Amino acid sequence: MTDNEVVLRLEDVVKTFPGVRALDGVQLEVRAGEVHCLLGQNGAGKSTLIKVLSGVHRPDEGRIEWLGGEFKPANPQAAMKAGIATIYQELDLVDDLSVAENAFLGHEPRRFGFVRRGYMSRHTRQILTRLGHGEIPPGRMVRSLPAAGKQVVSMARALSHDAKLIIMDEPSAVLAHDEVDNLFRIIRDLTSNGIAVIYISHRLEEIREIGDRVTVLKDGRTTAANLPARTTPTRDLVSRMTGRTIEYVFPEQSTQDRGEELLRVDGLGRAGEFADISLSVHSGEIVGIAGLVGSGRSELLETIFGARRAESGTVTVRGKTLRPGSVGAAVRAGLGMAPEERKSQALLLGEPIYRNVTLATFTGYARGGFTNAGKEIAEANRIADLLELRPRDVRRPVRTLSGGNQQKVVVGRWLLGDTKLLLLDEPTRGVDVGARAELYQVIRDLAARGVGVLLVSSEVPEVLGLADRVLVMREGRMVREAPAGELDEDTVLDLVMAGSLQAEEVTL
Amino acid sequence: TSNDSGDDDNNAQVNTGNNNANAAPGKQVTIGFSAPAADHGWIAAITNNAKAQAGTYSDVEFKTVEAGADAAAQRAALQTLVSQKPDVIVLLPHDGKELNAFGLEAMQAGIPVVNLDRAFPDAKAYRLQIKGDNYGMGVSAATYIITQLKAKNVSAPVIGEIAGMDELELTQERSKGFADTLAQAGFRVANRRAARFTADSGQQEAASLLQALPKMDAVWNHDDDQGIGVLAAISQANRKEFIMIGGAGSKAAIEAIQADNSVLKATVTYSPSMASSAISLARLIGQGRGMSDLVELQVPKEITLASETITKENAANYLKLGF
Amino acid sequence: MTTTQTAAPPAPEKPAEKRSWWRDDASEPLRRNLALVGVLILLVIIGIATRPDLYGDSTWVRNNIFTILELASVIGVVTVGMTFVIIGGGIDLSVGAIVALAGVWSTTVATQSYGAGGMIFCAVAVGIGVGVVNGILIAYGRLVAFIATLAMLVAARGLAAQISGKQTQVSTNTFINDIAAGDLLGIPLLVYILAAVVAAGWVLLNRTTFGRRTVAVGGNVEAARLAGINVKRHTLLLYALSGLCCGIAAIMLTSQANSAQAAMANLYELDAIAAAIIGGTLLSGGRGTIIGSLLGVIVFATITNLFAINNLSTEVQNMVKGGIIVAAVLVQQFRYKSLSQLFNRT
Amino acid sequence: MTTTQTAAPPAPEKPAEKRSWWRDDASEPLRRNLALVGVLILLVIIGIATRPDLYGDSTWVRNNIFTILELASVIGVVTVGMTFVIIGGGIDLSVGAIVALAGVWSTTVATQSYGAGGMIFCAVAVGIGVGVVNGILIAYGRLVAFIATLAMLVAARGLAAQISGKQTQVSTNTFINDIAAGDLLGIPLLVYILAAVVAAGWVLLNRTTFGRRTVAVGGNVEAARLAGINVKRHTLLLYALSGLCCGIAAIMLTSQANSAQAAMANLYELDAIAAAIIGGTLLSGGRGTIIGSLLGVIVFATITNLFAINNLSTEVQNMVKGGIIVAAVLVQQFRYKSLSQLFNRT
Numbered sequence A: 001m002t003d004n005e006v007v008l009r010l011e012d013v014v015k016t017f018p019g020v021r022a023l024d025g026v027q028l029e030v031r032a033g034e035v036h037c038l039l040g041q042n043g044a045g046k047s048t049l050i051k052v053l054s055g056v057h058r059p060d061e062g063r064i065e066w067l068g069g070e071f072k073p074a075n076p077q078a079a080m081k082a083g084i085a086t087i088y089q090e091l092d093l094v095d096d097l098s099v100a101e102n103a104f105l106g107h108e109p110r111r112f113g114f115v116r117r118g119y120m121s122r123h124t125r126q127i128l129t130r131l132g133h134g135e136i137p138p139g140r141m142v143r144s145l146p147a148a149g150k151q152v153v154s155m156a157r158a159l160s161h162d163a164k165l166i167i168m169d170e171p172s173a174v175l176a177h178d179e180v181d182n183l184f185r186i187i188r189d190l191t192s193n194g195i196a197v198i199y200i201s202h203r204l205e206e207i208r209e210i211g212d213r214v215t216v217l218k219d220g221r222t223t224a225a226n227l228p229a230r231t232t233p234t235r236d237l238v239s240r241m242t243g244r245t246i247e248y249v250f251p252e253q254s255t256q257d258r259g260e261e262l263l264r265v266d267g268l269g270r271a272g273e274f275a276d277i278s279l280s281v282h283s284g285e286i287v288g289i290a291g292l293v294g295s296g297r298s299e300l301l302e303t304i305f306g307a308r309r310a311e312s313g314t315v316t317v318r319g320k321t322l323r324p325g326s327v328g329a330a331v332r333a334g335l336g337m338a339p340e341e342r343k344s345q346a347l348l349l350g351e352p353i354y355r356n357v358t359l360a361t362f363t364g365y366a367r368g369g370f371t372n373a374g375k376e377i378a379e380a381n382r383i384a385d386l387l388e389l390r391p392r393d394v395r396r397p398v399r400t401l402s403g404g405n406q407q408k409v410v411v412g413r414w415l416l417g418d419t420k421l422l423l424l425d426e427p428t429r430g431v432d433v434g435a436r437a438e439l440y441q442v443i444r445d446l447a448a449r450g451v452g453v454l455l456v457s458s459e460v461p462e463v464l465g466l467a468d469r470v471l472v473m474r475e476g477r478m479v480r481e482a483p484a485g486e487l488d489e490d491t492v493l494d495l496v497m498a499g500s501l502q503a504e505e506v507t508l
Numbered sequence B: 001t002s003n004d005s006g007d008d009d010n011n012a013q014v015n016t017g018n019n020n021a022n023a024a025p026g027k028q029v030t031i032g033f034s035a036p037a038a039d040h041g042w043i044a045a046i047t048n049n050a051k052a053q054a055g056t057y058s059d060v061e062f063k064t065v066e067a068g069a070d071a072a073a074q075r076a077a078l079q080t081l082v083s084q085k086p087d088v089i090v091l092l093p094h095d096g097k098e099l100n101a102f103g104l105e106a107m108q109a110g111i112p113v114v115n116l117d118r119a120f121p122d123a124k125a126y127r128l129q130i131k132g133d134n135y136g137m138g139v140s141a142a143t144y145i146i147t148q149l150k151a152k153n154v155s156a157p158v159i160g161e162i163a164g165m166d167e168l169e170l171t172q173e174r175s176k177g178f179a180d181t182l183a184q185a186g187f188r189v190a191n192r193r194a195a196r197f198t199a200d201s202g203q204q205e206a207a208s209l210l211q212a213l214p215k216m217d218a219v220w221n222h223d224d225d226q227g228i229g230v231l232a233a234i235s236q237a238n239r240k241e242f243i244m245i246g247g248a249g250s251k252a253a254i255e256a257i258q259a260d261n262s263v264l265k266a267t268v269t270y271s272p273s274m275a276s277s278a279i280s281l282a283r284l285i286g287q288g289r290g291m292s293d294l295v296e297l298q299v300p301k302e303i304t305l306a307s308e309t310i311t312k313e314n315a316a317n318y319l320k321l322g323f
Numbered sequence C, D: 001m002t003t004t005q006t007a008a009p010p011a012p013e014k015p016a017e018k019r020s021w022w023r024d025d026a027s028e029p030l031r032r033n034l035a036l037v038g039v040l041i042l043l044v045i046i047g048i049a050t051r052p053d054l055y056g057d058s059t060w061v062r063n064n065i066f067t068i069l070e071l072a073s074v075i076g077v078v079t080v081g082m083t084f085v086i087i088g089g090g091i092d093l094s095v096g097a098i099v100a101l102a103g104v105w106s107t108t109v110a111t112q113s114y115g116a117g118g119m120i121f122c123a124v125a126v127g128i129g130v131g132v133v134n135g136i137l138i139a140y141g142r143l144v145a146f147i148a149t150l151a152m153l154v155a156a157r158g159l160a161a162q163i164s165g166k167q168t169q170v171s172t173n174t175f176i177n178d179i180a181a182g183d184l185l186g187i188p189l190l191v192y193i194l195a196a197v198v199a200a201g202w203v204l205l206n207r208t209t210f211g212r213r214t215v216a217v218g219g220n221v222e223a224a225r226l227a228g229i230n231v232k233r234h235t236l237l238l239y240a241l242s243g244l245c246c247g248i249a250a251i252m253l254t255s256q257a258n259s260a261q262a263a264m265a266n267l268y269e270l271d272a273i274a275a276a277i278i279g280g281t282l283l284s285g286g287r288g289t290i291i292g293s294l295l296g297v298i299v300f301a302t303i304t305n306l307f308a309i310n311n312l313s314t315e316v317q318n319m320v321k322g323g324i325i326v327a328a329v330l331v332q333q334f335r336y337k338s339l340s341q342l343f344n345r346t
């Protein structure tokens, strides 16, 4: 398979942003029909690289060869015309257009300027069916789809082009297990038709499963090219990415007994989202919630935090019942939440990193209403060191950070202050292996200091490896609760999938 | 000044009065002039008249500053005028009360101020006040309506009113004169809409008024410029059962009255010719002369123009005063 | 450490129906529009209650509907253009000034000598021309739309004053003047024009690539750019479209007033923006409907009409108007959900 | 299958040093403000070139600077409040109406009988009161700010007309009237007031938690909410602050005009928004500076002054003004980058 002709070749590509050399001489070689994986730490330049390929950025130096000719796309349209389609890391959909309109945005089938709606929706349905999601109505507003659904639409858009190369920038970050399998099925389907795929992910197991060859980036340079995806030892890959070896992923489980009960949730419910949820978190305990995308975990977390008003049930923190629908009450009671969608829910993109890190705590550093910038910067620097933020300069606007580094800022916010109970929703989404290990260690350390943690993650190993106790949710209900040691990945997946199968049966 | 263009083709109201003793050239005077930015025929005519009248004198240097959008802007503009040391200032203020302080200041600095049309509350703030009679306009309009309707023996008439910009005090005075006079005859205004001195707002308000009063006997429109729109609305609604009285006395209105082919039967004057007179008198003040027909050696302190009623009968006399 | 093991409870009945892939807010615009219709009905009921004498007369009622629609027609046409601009992520503060400039330009003696065709051509050309200048400044000069169109407002009114010599220019063209007076099958011509512009706007927004791209540009510029849409050109076209609507409105207004002047169409920008927003257009772009904007315009016109037939004085009018606007929006925001919450709380 | 293995090169040393300050993202506001100062200097140069006679006189120049600052003072105070509201993600169209209402209310005969203290208290209380109503409607009634404050504009002007009986109310209080006439160490009192308000605004925005919350709420409401900020209360406070500024401005304006009337402070909302935006405040919220807004106000006042000393007619003024605004923004947007690109292209 890898003996196919080379379709894409990059030589010494350089791209600078004000103050940053994002790409500093990249080499890359992609063959027809292969899945070429890009690996690299957060901020290594992966997204920048693919934006250069798809005509969003113009390289400052270097040479790109595409299908044997020199390639200098002036804009995204030109790259698409040349047969390169891209699924970007940040969802690039228009909320108030329908699924079909998003899929065909920019190249709508039309007659005299009128959109051929029938044709477009038939075509979209075909693509969606091919993607295994024929149930999504093409006429539905994208706004009403959950993140996973939006990712499917992004893919549909890429497939709506007649592409010879499809670039996927962390497509699996918002997908659950079954969806990832589905994605891989599609990728195999594509490659068997000779289409090349560039695949970016921080999950090594995915790269092993779907990848053919791997190129590793570090600080904007290619540190290793064309490694065999299945056989290169993990230690090798990680050390080329990070320049060091990472011995373990999950820190040792703590042995200390859990303390007093911090959080008690009783019969919590919201119509159409989740029902009758009861759980508790003790001080020093990490409780993980596993479940499929759409099982209502984010909604549950947001409701506990007061960002949504509970329709039934109560949330009690250290014996005191919280006023429903009041974030202020939750924060005063010592709760903190790192929400799921960093851009829309967590970050002030134009503001400096340090102000984002201290967003929930700056009042604490203030005296008489006057802020203390020096203290804030110092604290933010501490967090930046802890989480290996790069670049390390905390005065830079968050907007200029790579996706994974933005995620670190979101999580870092709640490592400050005297949070008693931390609600983490997908805290490692898009975070590289190195930083991920650091993050796990930080979470464990917090627990060791007596903080309670309620963790939602779509990565079952993460839940099992990090949590003391695991809750499994399905379709808005709690279906299982057990100590992490009593569960293994297959059991959890079975529990979770059973639900989805059932749901599918009903839909049919 | 930069806006010379197009002044002289407008039929400005000037008094060339060659046989007047005061017409003889005298001491050189610099007259500073300020009026609000014109977005309306009447104000435009004020500025044109002033300029044209000044042009007839060889001994007058005329300096004008435009007053911009509001009283604050006018105050700022006047400051720059004062710094150029004119002999007399002729001023049509945005609002007499708001610019009273300026009048005081200038008078104290020894510059006589001629207030045009919008009175300063403080008598020390001006040397001469020349203005139209807003209240009298309402009185004249009402008087005309009363005689017409009484002649037709209408007992409980439906009377409409389309006022100008409601936030201006002059509009209030006009409406008050109108209502007071009607009340003396036992009449009242059935519906009053306030337009904005523009034809399009006149049309919109008139359309509303006509809809609110399906049958009407008379309507007074404060301003002939907005009257273009009012008349348009009336013809669009196909209504002609009532009489209409205008205000100010534009050339178009006077012609229409003369032609007598529309509901417009009369208009009550509020003539921008006062600007021409103001310049003449300012010159005399600057030269320390009096009005030759009067016994007094100096120009008097107050002059209020009468609001006359122009009808088909006397329209021919007023045509030359139409603006 | 205790291990609680809950047996999987029976799956909630028909979960798929309750919890589908989507949250059901697709009907949001429809609901808003229905609420606006409700507000309209309310206003009419107030009208009937306060002036039963007038509302008793069916000819009067018929005429009144047309009066309201005619009153709404000019600003309605302007609002259609404004709705596109706002959906596309911009704002056009110069609409009133464009209407004035186009109106004044097309009623100069020179232009009137070309007859009705010449006047219409002139108004439309001036409208589009100014719109294109706006568009160039915003799309290619990268000026903030608010500032660029504010500058244009000032400049265009100044030019209009210059051209007209600050005089009210009377239109002597009977064809133009008759538009506002004429009707067809008992319905005023201006209402037809409004209907045509609204229909064209609806089709353009909902059925053409131009409309769909407008939503994309306003809703997510970055996504639009990545999808290969020429955002700059599209932005330019949006302002040109708004200018075109202003040109049409200028002819309508000139016809209504039989004249044009530099101060005409005063504060139309505020009226048009307010109507669009009350109609559900998001000021930040990316969402809005033509029908909503039309309803917004009609609501405002009906309020004005209500005041006129009740002979409210200007100051009372204004105070009440503020209250009605707030109430109208509150009615619109009224949700079935809040109602059910209200009951649940007891 | 070939496997190229390159040893990891040493990390590039100190890339941060390459960065020059003016290309730095963080200095963006500073750069904008410097550009505005440049625009100011340009305007002064035009003034000198067109009126060398006046500019030759140093007393005149000194007086002229104060004239400009006095002209800017009232709108400057309003703009400080507006800047906060806009940074906080809102808009306040009612500022002009609040100034008028506060001015009229504090010059009623009844209020004037309480003396200067009573008048100032009344103006400030009315300003804050109206601001609080705005805030409640927007924060708790969830009305769109544009609509809520537009309704307030209409209503407050109506109420002002009602209170004043549409008469211009003369202020007979010499203390109030003397504020505008007075000076301290040769500098007019109004300029001190402006300076004080600007300084207070700067500290509030840049050095207090209130300011930080404002940026957070305007930059990303959801993030602010989830970080535990009471968004509703904060929004309310922002409108109250804007109302407070309007109250202060009302006293200043009353003092300047020795009177108040319902139509005063006409279109201040547009002026204030324009000044804030030219000063670099993002209309969509989350970014802006007080100094930028002040410079914006001064630029507008200087333009007006330039016209006055050159005695341009209003229509020419307006046309030129539009052009100058556009030019000013273009100067501001001028970037080092474009310059270097220009040279690189050869």
Ligand SMILES: Nc1ncnc2c1ncn2[C@@H]1O[C@H](COP(=O)(O)OP(=O)(O)OP(=O)(O)O)[C@@H](O)[C@H]1O
Binding pocket: A017, A018, A020, A021, A022, A040, A041, A042, A043, A044, A045, A046, A047, A048, A049, A089, A390, A391, A399, A400, A401, A402, A403, A404, A405, A430, A432
């Ligand atoms: N628009 C921009 N302006 C300034 N710097 C930028 C910009 N975009 C990216 N960068 C910088 O370029 C570097 C590479 O970013 P990039 O997004 O390519 O990383 P990545 O490899 O995709 O990381 P991740 O795994 O976190 O997504 C980072 O240091 C980032 O801060």
Ligand SMILES: Nc1ncnc2c1ncn2[C@@H]1O[C@H](COP(=O)(O)OP(=O)(O)OP(=O)(O)O)[C@@H](O)[C@H]1O
Binding pocket: A146, A147, A148, A149, A272, A273, A291, A292, A293, A294, A295, A296, A297, A298, A299, A340, A426, A456, A457, A458, C019, C020, C021, C022
């Ligand atoms: N099969 C499905 N896949 C994705 N979302 C679904 C599905 N079925 C229903 N949904 C809807 O998606 C919403 C939840 O989306 P959301 O992503 O917030 O859930 P979640 O459990 O927090 O998942 P995650 O946090 O892993 O993304 C629910 O309100 C639900 O109605």
Ligand SMILES: [Mg+2]
Binding pocket: A046, A047, A048, A089, A169, A402, A403, A404
């Ligand atoms: Mg990336």
Ligand SMILES: [Mg+2]
Binding pocket: A294, A297, A298, A299, A340
């Ligand atoms: Mg979720």
